[in-house]
Amino acid sequence: MKIGIAGTGRMGSAIAGRLLGASREVVVWNRTQAKTKPLETAGAKVAATPAQLAGQSDIVITIVTDAAAIDDIYGQMLAADVSGRLFIEMSTVRPETEVALAEKVRAKGASMVDCPVGGSVGPAKEGKLLGFVGGDDADVARAKPVLDQLCRRVEHVGSVGAGARMKLAINLPLLVYWQALSEALALCAPLDLDPVRLIDILADTSGGPNMLKTRGASIAATLAGKETTPVTVDIETMRKDLRTMIAEAKSRGFELPVTSSVLECFDAAVKDGWGSRDVTMFPARFLGKAR
Numbered sequence: 195m196k197i198g199i200a201g202t203g204r205m206g207s208a209i210a211g212r213l214l215g216a217s218r219e220v221v222v223w224n225r226t227q228a229k230t231k232p233l234e235t236a237g238a239k240v241a242a243t244p245a246q247l248a249g250q251s252d253i254v255i256t257i258v259t260d261a262a263a264i265d266d267i268y269g270q271m272l273a274a275d276v277s278g279r280l281f282i283e284m285s286t287v288r289p290e291t292e293v294a295l296a297e298k299v300r301a302k303g304a305s306m307v308d309c310p311v312g313g314s315v316g317p318a319k320e321g322k323l324l325g326f327v328g329g330d331d332a333d334v335a336r337a338k339p340v341l342d343q344l345c346r347r348v349e350h351v352g353s354v355g356a357g358a359r360m361k362l363a364i365n366l367p368l369l370v371y372w373q374a375l376s377e378a379l380a381l382c383a384p385l386d387l388d389p390v391r392l393i394d395i396l397a398d399t400s401g402g403p404n405m406l407k408t409r410g411a412s413i414a415a416t417l418a419g420k421e422t423t424p425v426t427v428d429i430e431t432m433r434k435d436l437r438t439m440i441a442e443a444k445s446r447g448f449e450l451p452v453t454s455s456v457l458e459c460f461d462a463a464v465k466d467g468w469g470s471r472d473v474t475m476f477p478a479r480f481l482g483k484a485r
């Protein structure tokens with residue numbers, strides 16, 4: 195069985211690497227072709243176009259920036275004969291984007307599930323993502339063996355679009371936490387504690403999310419003046435997620451006051467030129483201003 199991956203950015207590359215490591219036959223395509231080189235070296239085939247990728251794959255995974263990227267790539271993939279293919283769409287977008295896409299996929303005689311993921315590049319490389327799947331039972335059953343190689347936990351949460359809804363929900367408290375952590379650190383800055391000790395204390399409290407355990411060392415290093423490299427998830431992507439959550443709530447007739455306020459903080463970071471930096475740098479910027 196051949197698995198196609200369209201979009202080999204940070205997450206797509208990590209997922210492709212994981213599947214290659216599990217001896218899967220993998221074919222990749224990326225708009226910026228240079229990003230497929232390391233995967234080609236690791237044994238992946240490279241398709242020249244999205245249509246060529248979709249035409250030769252049994253299952254196609256996509257994990258790209260946003261709805262516009264999905265439109266561009268699927269517009270080209272669905273031009274090929276894709277009948278019988280299964281598409282697994284993993285980007286973080288609004289549920290309605292996945293629902294509309296699934297209709298187009300079905301019209302071409304193919305199937306689709308959405309499966310946005312929790313966890314970043316590290317968990318993707320290790321097959322320890324959290325997968326939230328939306329789709330028909332039969333399609334989810336078909337996707338499951340591949341998802342099980344990528345995820346430590348796969349939750350089928352409803353029909354197509356349900357995965358996207360769940361993903362926005364799990365990211366919301368985490369994104370609010372980045373600003374909450376920034377403000378907490380500003381409050382205790384006069385203590386001048388060693389950043390490693392400070393993050394360790396915060397991680398051991400009820401207010402400390404799991405993320406502090408996995409990314410705490412990186413955050414502490416940024417507080418000591420170090421830049422986080424390589425970037426695993428950038429501030430601009432987190433800002434996109436906040437905007438997506440707010441748009442989703444608005445379309446259903448309610449506001450997200452805390453999320454909206456956090457978006458303003460992320461807007462300010464991007465305005466200051468921090469958009470391409472890793473999100474673990476986010477508190478360091480705020481602290482620099484609060485001193």
Ligand SMILES: NC(=O)c1ccc[n+]([C@@H]2O[C@H](COP(=O)([O-])OP(=O)(O)OC[C@H]3O[C@@H](n4cnc5c(N)ncnc54)[C@H](OP(=O)(O)O)[C@@H]3O)[C@@H](O)[C@H]2O)c1
Pocket residue numbers: 200201202203204205206224225226227229257258259260262263264266267284285286287311312313314315426427428431435
């Ligand atoms: N990074 C994380 O920790 C993480 C975790 C969970 C979920 N996510 C979600 O996963 C998705 C990808 O994130 P990422 O961090 O991997 O982003 P990334 O490294 O910036 O990669 C984005 C990918 O989208 C492609 N793309 C963007 N616009 C396109 C267009 N118009 N046409 C064709 N391709 C286009 C890019 O192609 P080029 O290389 O040509 O630009 C690249 O392959 C996002 O929805 C993000 O919210 C990310």
